[in-house]
Amino acid sequence: MNDVLHQGALSIRQAGKIYDPAGAAVVALEDCSAEIRAGEFVAIVGPSGCGKSTLLNAIAGFDRLTSGEILLDGVTLASPGTEPRPGPQRVVVFQHGALFPWMTVLENVIYGPTRQRVLGADAARAKALDMLRRCGGLDTAGQRYPGQLSSGMQRRVEIVRALMNEPKVLLLDEPFRAMDTVSKSAMHRHLLDIHALYPKTVLFITHDLEEALFLADTVYVMTTRPGRMKTMLRVNLARPRTLDMLVSHEYLELKRQVVAGVHEEAQKAFERGERELA
Amino acid sequence: MADATAGQTVTACNAPGGFSRLARLTGVNWRGALAVVAFVLGWELLVRFKALGFAAVPGPLESLTAFWATYASKASYWESWFASFRRVVAGFVLAQLLGIPLGLFLGTRERLRELMFPVLELMRPIPPIAWVPLSILFWPTHELSIIFITFIGAFFIIVINVHDGVRTIKQEHLWLARSLGAGEAMIFRRIVLPSVLPAISVGMTLGIAVTWNVVIAAEMIAGDNGLGRLTWEGYVSHTSTVVIIGMVSIGFAGYLSSALVSWLLHKLTPWRA
Ligand SMILES: Nc1ncnc2c1ncn2[C@@H]1O[C@H](COP(=O)(O)OP(=O)(O)OP(=O)(O)O)[C@@H](O)[C@H]1O
Ligand SMILES: [Mg+2]
Numbered sequence A: 001m002n003d004v005l006h007q008g009a010l011s012i013r014q015a016g017k018i019y020d021p022a023g024a025a026v027v028a029l030e031d032c033s034a035e036i037r038a039g040e041f042v043a044i045v046g047p048s049g050c051g052k053s054t055l056l057n058a059i060a061g062f063d064r065l066t067s068g069e070i071l072l073d074g075v076t077l078a079s080p081g082t083e084p085r086p087g088p089q090r091v092v093v094f095q096h097g098a099l100f101p102w103m104t105v106l107e108n109v110i111y112g113p114t115r116q117r118v119l120g121a122d123a124a125r126a127k128a129l130d131m132l133r134r135c136g137g138l139d140t141a142g143q144r145y146p147g148q149l150s151s152g153m154q155r156r157v158e159i160v161r162a163l164m165n166e167p168k169v170l171l172l173d174e175p176f177r178a179m180d181t182v183s184k185s186a187m188h189r190h191l192l193d194i195h196a197l198y199p200k201t202v203l204f205i206t207h208d209l210e211e212a213l214f215l216a217d218t219v220y221v222m223t224t225r226p227g228r229m230k231t232m233l234r235v236n237l238a239r240p241r242t243l244d245m246l247v248s249h250e251y252l253e254l255k256r257q258v259v260a261g262v263h264e265e266a267q268k269a270f271e272r273g274e275r276e277l278a
Numbered sequence B: 001m002a003d004a005t006a007g008q009t010v011t012a013c014n015a016p017g018g019f020s021r022l023a024r025l026t027g028v029n030w031r032g033a034l035a036v037v038a039f040v041l042g043w044e045l046l047v048r049f050k051a052l053g054f055a056a057v058p059g060p061l062e063s064l065t066a067f068w069a070t071y072a073s074k075a076s077y078w079e080s081w082f083a084s085f086r087r088v089v090a091g092f093v094l095a096q097l098l099g100i101p102l103g104l105f106l107g108t109r110e111r112l113r114e115l116m117f118p119v120l121e122l123m124r125p126i127p128p129i130a131w132v133p134l135s136i137l138f139w140p141t142h143e144l145s146i147i148f149i150t151f152i153g154a155f156f157i158i159v160i161n162v163h164d165g166v167r168t169i170k171q172e173h174l175w176l177a178r179s180l181g182a183g184e185a186m187i188f189r190r191i192v193l194p195s196v197l198p199a200i201s202v203g204m205t206l207g208i209a210v211t212w213n214v215v216i217a218a219e220m221i222a223g224d225n226g227l228g229r230l231t232w233e234g235y236v237s238h239t240s241t242v243v244i245i246g247m248v249s250i251g252f253a254g255y256l257s258s259a260l261v262s263w264l265l266h267k268l269t270p271w272r273a
Helices: A052-060 A105-115 A121-134 A151-163 A181-197 A209-215 A243-247 A249-277 B002-014 B018-026 B030-048 B060-071 B075-108 B110-123 B128-138 B142-167 B171-179 B184-222 B227-236 B240-268
Strands: A010-019 A026-036 A041-045 A067-072 A075-078 A090-093 A169-173 A201-206 A218-222 A229-234
Touching (some): A026 A229, A052 A067, A052 A090, A105 A151, A209 A218, A209 A243, A229 A249, A243 A249, B018 B030, B075 B142, B075 B184, B075 B227, B110 B142, B128 B184, B184 B240
Parallel strands (some): A041 A201
Antiparallel strands (some): A010 A026, A218 A229
């Protein structure tokens, strides 16, 4: 367990990304830096279109940076000269969900380890059922297709599919964005439980400040495009986190510290949106 | 899922009239069955009372009697079925075998798409029947030309559908497959193919219907057997009951093949409940 905890330190150094440099030249990220410790639960909050997904895609190895670099445990993951390469050490859970609808829950979950030949089919199945059971009794849904599950269950299965690969970092790109308040709250509980069971480095992207403060050890607030880290905030709330913390003095104090900054960035993003539409 | 079913049951219970309840209890679409009976009855009456235009049209009873008395046990009638079915199967299967790979290539290879798409777009609007004269000139036998025209009917439909299907594959699925360790060949087999299956499904369902249209028309023009020919010969020889027998047979044959295709597709995509 300790071994695992010592892995997954992410170092984001002056990361920059310009889309379509020859034409429209959209500067999505500029001089974006953060130091994330192994096992830390980090939330990144920022207004829509500020470059959150761009940063995540660079870490996941889906796209290239145009400046700066990102290191995982001292090894360069992304830089202008590094060929983007996705891998099982950093798996993404997407906003709209990306379980393979043509595979059963169990087939989805064992896809990674069997594909990489880390586990045989039987061992993978046993591990999958165990993890599914621990993550809220999902093992009974093993033979179902994702389309037959609620969106909350789908998202949890997706987290399990990522964790099956023993990733160093779990990347969550606004996974609960489309959910109502009640399901969202239930998902927070599940995610916190899962994180306690499998303490990986987590990068949780959201534009919901309260969600970020409730879940994370550290919250970064990003500026509007081009995205940079504007503020960094340590959340010193005890774990396990409980709902009554949401009205605690410490929580409200933290919220007071950043809410103005987040609002300011959101306002800028909104005004620019209006200008660009006009 | 469970919620959706519950919702449907509730609507069925609330629906007025006894048919819904009867349908639920017996599993038979009584409303539809009644419509068929009413249609046949209305037709019979129109013929009996010699309504305008119906003077030369045989009634359903007369047609059915003729069918039982002569055609049901006649080898040549069943040979017509066989001939048409063989053409449909040959044309349809060939169209899938060539069309699905071509659609996949067009969807994945940008250069090939640029090269071939304009040609396809120009040929696609030409109705299959317009191919009849050229086809007869080109192919050595009428049989081959009919199969070719049938093939054309299903080919463009499947190519375009598969091509569109490839281009709607979710980027997230491709990315994730790579993250989880899949190579290019695996991605094609386990991600691209299943993603495209729903589009193949649409292409096949539309294709099989068009195929019957085309085969019947082609047989009327160029065939010497088959259900289309049977119907046409009924007209030429003034045995109008045969026209009805031919038409109803075509209806059944088309329905049967569509049912077969949809059953097959259902087996291929079990996740689409
Ligand atoms: N492939 C692309 N080509 C050009 N511009 C892009 C591309 N992808 C993203 N962008 C632009 O880069 C900016 C950052 O996009 P990104 O998706 O990273 O934002 P985000 O913070 O994830 O937003 P959201 O909250 O809406 O998900 C946006 O203005 C977007 O329009
Ligand atoms: Mg995004």
